[in-house]
Amino acid sequence: MKQGKMIVLGIESSCDDTSAAVTADGRELLSLSISSQIDIHTLYGGVVPEIASRNHLKNINTVIQQAVDEAGIEYADIDLIGVTCGPGLIGALLVGVSAAKALAYALDKPIVGVHHLQGHIAANYIQAPELQPPFTAVVASGGNTDIIDVRGYNDLVMLGQTRDDAAGEAMDKVARVMGIGYPGGPVIDRLARDGNPEAIDFKRVMLEKGSYDFSFSGLKTQVINYVNHERMMGREIPKEDLAASFQQAIMEVIVSKALEAAEEYGRNRIALAGGVASNSLLRRMMEEACRQRGLEYYRPEPVLCTDNAAMIACAAYYKAQEGLFSDLSLDAYPVLDLRWGME
């Protein structure tokens, strides 16, 4: 406790960012330390699990120390440890979980394992102090494209997810085909701003009526076929138009499914989360769509959209509020049901 507030240390290491953060009473962010490996993995055109795991171990204690120091607290002030325990790369997850368990044991403090997606959604609580469930959440990243009905802080219901590629994954693959490197998201976003989103007509895959699932692999194939065809014809690829049209096709589907879900479940708020939530087109479209329908619109700042420990600390706080603790036998899970540890 510090100044009567509950201090939570969060740890996140599910993919290629090693992060630790300290929050007070859940939403007040005291510090956030992130060690990104993006420059390393760029060399390989994607995240290499073994390299990611090695770097997590290299960085984990440094980010923990930074988070504690920057928050201006002592280890003894920590009331709770929150850690991402899945889903993610197993070798990466276990570095964070092992460190978190050692902390909890050494400090005699409780530990809460947090589902990575629950964390992403919680980033919105830090961003918007007034936001409370229920609302419709869209989590889009390199590994996920999900529509989640948030009924309570610890009552999340998965309405739909991607059946093949995640939105960010499709963007990475298209960027690779276009020869503009990894990761694809920011560079496609940037190119698209100078392009015409209606220049190339890519099909919007909505799947069967009433489904909140996504499928982006067909769109990805369309783009790749288009690129190959243009190259075969000896024509220059209009990169800006291609990026704009492709991005438009992805985001239109995400926005329309989110709106449908909000309507069906009677929610008047929509919150974006995950790395793709920092995409400027998605933010613009979702904001505009929410405004037109009189819905409240929420999205975290870009730094809270990427994988970070602040969101994990926040989610851990709300789990602890409802007594949903883990214990020292906590494990790491490469695949994890969204409702894990909520009942």
Add this chain to the structure above:
Amino acid sequence: MIVLAIDTAGETASVAVSDRDGQIYEVTNTDSLDHLRSMIPMTASLLSEHGIDKKELEAVAVSAGPGSFTGIRIGMAAARTLAQVLEIPVAPVMTLDAYLYHDYDAEGPFLLCPMTDARRGNVFAAVYEMPERRKLVPEGLYPLEALIRRLPADRPVIFTGSGAASYADRIQEEMKTFLPSAEVRDRQPVQAAAGAAEEAERIENTAGVLPDYRILTECHHAATILKCAEARKAFVNYAEAEPVYLRKSEAEIKRKEGKLGLRARKRQETERQKILEMPPAEEVLQYRVLTENDVAALAELDALCFGKAWKEDAFRGDLCGSRAAYYEGAFSSEGKLIGFAGGVSLLEEGEINRVASHPLYRNRGIAGKCLKRVLDRMTEKDVRSVFLEVREANRSAITLYKNSGFRVISKRKNYYQETGENALIMQWTGEERPE
């Protein structure tokens, strides 16, 4: 010394702790590859069982490898974090070194060959002359057969470690063909399945005669790690405790070997950087005078920008009031209001009341341009001096006004009632305006 030792480099995890009297207690998880789940709970119960408080710990020893990468990382992450919080040093122990401190219950000189499985028929191994602990073959990565052929045939050999367990059959094969006598070739090797106690019993059964070689399949050896750490006293700060990886990751090897199409990737990276560094996309914005018809759009944008927003009526008050109004807006290509500046004037004196821009369109000089258009129109109406007030903490707004030619002329303490913040009063006279 009270030391905690963690071994998660092998198939099963074990932890050990020494008490003040030098007594060592050890516990092993018999479930294989259950390290992450079990290691801390095992530690907790071992310590409490022997009445040791974790705050009494003076060091943490940990197997640093070589071994299973994943296993080593579990142990290393925990050891480093415990040391970090408890403010004690770490003793990283090389897996092979630890075997030197195991009690082999053997009489006379023998060769010790600890090895870890490095896959594809390779072992990371060393050979020591025991009991002197003298190195005969240095630690290194060897094909199993090559290592065995380097062994002198004059002493019995003890093979141990995870490599010995994985390659037990191949060691037996190799030893048969390597050792010359028929008697040896036909002798069934004595193989211990579990710990040292059972092994000792078997040796006794063969009437004190050591076989030419033994294979000890390792089960656990946190206690051995602990003994090695205490004997060597090689303690480091937690931040310096590093795992020993046998080799670079496959991806790194391929990259070094040029098998990843690095040149193509470099080209892509250059291209990517070029795109990311392009100046911000310049959407063509429309600037025009705002009128009473725009109050709804003004109120909406205002609500988006300010905690305490102006309602439509407030804007209508300015635009339709008795004083001359000057409102300038910027519109996106879709015709949406995304920025504005507005004020009023009476005779030669003007006042700026509101300046804002849409969050998605900030840092593009839009508000500044609107403000300039307002000032230009005021100048046309012979306004000579324009005032505004701004929160002292609003650095970005103050910068914007300074860049537009405003100067701070006074400060009003506790001007904003809700927050008690100070206001700065700024004035523009048109004279010092930088072009």
